Amino acid sequence: MAKVAWVFPGQGSQAIGMGVDLAVLPLGQERLAAAEEILGWSVLDIVQSADDKVSNTLYTQPCLYVVESILVDLLKAQGHQPDVVAGHSLGEYVALYAAGVFDFATGLALVQRRAELMAQASDGMMAALLGFDAEALAAKIEATPGVVLANDNNPGQVVISGTPEAVTAVMDGVKAKRAVKLNVSGAFHSPLMADAAAQFAQALEPVHFSVAQVPVLSNVDPTPTTDGAVLKQRLVQQMTGSVRWREITLALPELGIDRVIEVGPGNVLTGLTKRTCRDLALVNVGNLDQVNGLAV
Structure with missing residues (x-):
């Protein structure tokens, strides 16, 4: 049986209208309502805004997290499970959610704080x-x-x-x-983010990270682990550290992965993966039709 990795895109994959089709489902409605309670604004309103509000860092990151998390829940409800997970920058938070390291609300609160700090980073x-x-x-x-x-x-x-x-x-x-x-507010994933990273570390410190249900490959260290404390420390380093996506991709065949499912809008990670490991089977799941079309 094929071994599968789920990978989650980050900032840059957002699109106007993403996730709107998920709002017709009870699970989607439940998650979107929970998100509005936490965020204080509506994900659906932002992703449908004609002036591309969804591309403002403050909104981009929470919206991607919410949409990708709903896709995770729908896939699992249909009997799909990953053998390994990884996410590109913001996508790492969805990977940790998919691996059961923290719940939806905890992850969203962290992502909202991360987005606020990164949106304020005007240097670089x-x-x-x-x-x-x-x-x-x-x-x-x-x-x-x-x-x-x-x-x-x-x-x-x-x-x-x-x-x-x-x-x-x-x-x-x-x-x-x-x-x-790039049209971003600051020098993300560099030492210029040190002040923001220090503030974020304070928000992260009291949050409990459970043992992951499947191995996670982190941006700053592509070595797979399920250790919650290690995954938390790697997340602290992520804001100033490099995203080592090429190494993550190269690690997948070594872990016996045959198939990579990009869970989220667009196909950015699919394109990157294709250039690095041509033999991996690549699938995109970014909307309800693609969820329903994925064979177990």
Whole structure:
């Protein structure tokens, strides 16, 4: 029998209208109502806002968490279970929820606090680079103070993060097929997030992390573990640490994974995974039709 990994996308995968079809179900209605109690605003209102409110960090992260968590619950209700889970940046919170590390409300409260802190982070800049010489990029980052590799997504795509001057210097100094400044409020996954990370650690400290029901591969350490204390410590490090997605993807075949299901809107992770491990079977589950169409 095939072994399956569930992976969860993060910021950048949001889309206007995502999750609206889930609101017709009792489970969806229940989760959306619970979310509004916690957040103080309606996820459905935000995702249906024509002015793309869902792409504001303050709203993006909670909305993605809610929509992806509902998809998790629907999949499990139909008898699906993952053998391993992982999530990209914000998606790691959904992975922990899917693994039973904390409940829906606890995860959402953490995500809301994370989004508030990250939305306030006005210093710094991020940029995506595609099609580059890895050695040349590593050397340029090493020689440029104030910039780090924030997302190691796959062999042909990375994101750098740091001060505007340092990020621009790397963009100008490394030949790439494409280099694009990202529309984000700060230098996420870099040391510039240290103050926000320290504040978030205070919110995280009293939260109990249960033993995971399936192994979790964390962004800052792709070594699979079910230890709640270890997973919590890795989450503390996540805001300033790199997202090691390429290594997570490479670890999946070594764990015997044959099939990867991207649970959430879009197909960003499917595209990244395809470039790294071509032999994995890839499936997207981002709406109700795709949930219902997934064979047990």
